[in-house]
Amino acid sequence: MRKNGFTLVEAIVVIAILLILGGLLTPIVSSQLQNKKIEVTEEKLKKIKKAIIGDPSVVQFGQRTDFGYVGDVGVLPDWNGNGSVDIVDLYSLVVRPPHVNPWNYDATSGLWSGWRGPYLDPTQYPDGRYESLLDGWGRDFIPEQPSGIAMRIRSYGPDGVSGTCGNDDICIDIFYDEIQAFVQGNTWDECGTGLAFSGIRVYYPRNGTILNYTVNPAGALFFTTCTTATCRTFPIGVRKIMADLNGNGVYGEASANEPNHFIVISNGPAVSLNLKRLGNCTSGSP
Structure with missing residues (x-):
């Protein structure tokens, strides 16, 4: 008649099986942990x-x-x-x-x-x-x-x-291109006629302080902050752009209806826009 419990041989066999299974499972578990x-x-x-x-x-x-x-x-x-x-x-x-x-x-x-x-x-x-x-x-x-x-x-x-x-x-x-872009565009009157400008100024942050950069190609109709000589880019985000169309050094002059806009720089390499002077048609009615 057999007594309750395992014999020594049976215990050794069970332990051997567990060791084999453990050896098989360890790499699988380790791989799953690494993947996680x-x-x-x-x-x-x-x-x-x-x-x-x-x-x-x-x-x-x-x-x-x-x-x-x-x-x-x-x-x-x-x-x-x-x-x-x-x-x-x-x-x-x-x-x-x-x-x-x-x-x-x-x-x-x-x-x-x-x-x-x-x-x-x-x-x-x-x-x-x-x-x-x-x-x-x-x-x-x-x-x-x-x-x-x-x-x-x-x-x-x-x-x-x-x-x-x-x-x-x-x-x-x-x-x-994910963090910056240069700015370019045209200046127009309300009728769509190109206007020469004295300067374009872009406001942007650096370390939590607002700085500005000015482009001064006097008499031009097209502006860009990126030329063969220098290429100024601006960080993504909501920025401010103002124009001086009168040549008096005042940017975004309200009394002259000069462009004074918020712009969104979302990604590069360039942001293109049109700046329009309102209420000042040089070529008849719009």
Whole structure:
């Protein structure tokens, strides 16, 4: 008659079977965990890019309205304000950099600019790092600036060693055309006749301060901020453009019905527009 329980041989057989099954399942489970970490990393990279340049699909009354950090501040994240790419630059998305002004209004241009984050989840670990800026393996995302690309954000992937994007590293790129554009166009009267102008002035933010850039091709009908000599681009977002058609150095002069418009710079390389002086026909009735 057999006693209750396993014999030593049976126990050894069961243990052997479990070890074999464990050996078979371990690579599968490990692969699933790695795939999950890759998915988390890819999703975080998309969120970081959206925090930097906004979401082009967010539209109101036919115009894009979400421009992210670049739209608000006027530059890519740059924690130290030194123009070089550092690992801490992405911190600008969760904490206001010391050299960037908070969200503020500029009465001259009628524009708002400055930091109004956080643009990402600001949850912080005891070691000072931010959860939203760590990849699926708990390592810092690395910002870079390779030739021809405004910013690349890299995860070293499963092996934690720098490699090739799309192979063992996971990367996302931000292109120049996604963050800036030059401005060009024509000046007209209300009847559609071209008007010569003395200057065109564009207002835009940089580190939360509104600056302006003026084009002065006196007597021209077509204006552009990009020539063979110099090409001035402006960050995406709502900007202000004014014209001086009288040649008196006053831009957007209300008494002369000079153009004084808000414009939306959504992406590059160029934004084309027509500036119209109202109530001033030079060629008869419209």
